[in-house]
């Protein structure tokens with residue numbers, strides 16, 4: 266682990282409003298990346314802070330702000346952000362994006378770039394992403410390449426984007442190759458200048474989307490011991506039902522602690538360059554998950570009306586497959602897979618899926634994953650509670666065991 270990752274990282278939970286430099290945010294996490302450092306604020310009513318954040322982090326003279334909006338979020342949320350930006354002296358423009366994996370495309374990025382140019386958006390003017398991970402990823406990508414990079418603020422409105430996608434500067438789009446959608450095949454690293462995780466925005470988020478976000482939280486808990494929060498696994502087990510019931514205090518702590526894990530991982534390995542660990546560990550469950558996510562007929566409960574799988578649901582299945590693979594090669598303690606499956610089930614997430622194609626089909630999809638290096642598969646596998654490792658070239662039989670573990674007959 267890099268030296269930065271060994272330093273204590275700044276995570277604050279405010280018991281009293283106004284207690285820290287975060288004003289009245291319930292919590293904050295510093296993402297420590299030298300001159301690209303920024304804060305993630307967590308709490309209610311934070312959208313009204315976006316103007317002040319943009320004003321304080323953008324160069325004097327920045328005059329315009331462009332808001333990219335998820336077309337599913339309530340209009341009141343958009344107005345709150347726009348009013349805050351206008352109150353801070355920005356002229357605002359907006360564009361809505363449909364949040365779908367097929368729409369997470371270069372075509373959408375191109376449309377955004379043209380819209381920025383049409384409003385004469387300048388080099389120091391901020392772009393604001395107001396939506397889930399899809400809007401955050403395409404907006405960040407467009408902001409990262411427009412005029413070789415303009416300031417970018419993340420205002421995540423899904424649990425998944427609050428705890429994961431909005432933090433760390435990975436942006437991108439999917440690419441269709443030979444008729445198949447390849448996830449996140451193009452993109453740039455472009456860190457935001459700030460993240461506002463306004464918990465009020467979760468009020469309109471469907472329960473299924475909330476559960477999908479909880480899958481990434483389980484993933485974080487499964488690596489948290491190596492990234493400064495060894496108690497996160499136990500805490501998540503203890504509060505599963507309260508989280509599903511959207512208990513505000515528990516949700517706040519969940520977001521702050523999960524962002525803390527992600528921030529620490531990113532601070533230690535911003536560009537995923539650490540051999541055998543670092544940021545690559547965040548891909549726990551994702552190699553299997555990415556392989557099955559584009560299989561449009563799969564659904565979390567076998568009901569075709571609920572197809573396709575959401576990203577978080579595919580990750581939940583991927584976590585189970587990773588546990589079974591690790592168990593098969595003897596690298597994780599017995600019982601871990603059962604504990605993970607039971608937590609995922611309590612959180613209403615799938616642990617088996619009906620309609621999985623023949624292993625050869627999924628193995629081919631896995632072989633095309635970005636994490637394959639020089640033709641050798643590299644899988645992130647758990648090695649105990651709160652710990653994971655990168656395993657190079659795992660035996661094919663073990664990977665097949667992973668697939669069998671999630672196959673529902």
Ligand SMILES: NC(=O)c1ccc[n+]([C@@H]2O[C@H](COP(=O)([O-])OP(=O)(O)OC[C@H]3O[C@@H](n4cnc5c(N)ncnc54)[C@H](O)[C@@H]3O)[C@@H](O)[C@H]2O)c1
Nearest residue numbers: 337364397398399422423425426429430435466469470576
């Ligand atoms: N950049 C990263 O580091 C990173 C990390 C994890 C995931 N991702 C990406 O994030 C994407 C998944 O993100 P997601 O789970 O947020 O999905 P999403 O962006 O598709 O949003 C989920 C759904 O919720 C809707 N929505 C968003 N906010 C809402 C709100 N407040 N109220 C009502 N509806 C709302 C959206 O319109 C969409 O239908 C994937 O494309 C994944 O690859 C990126």
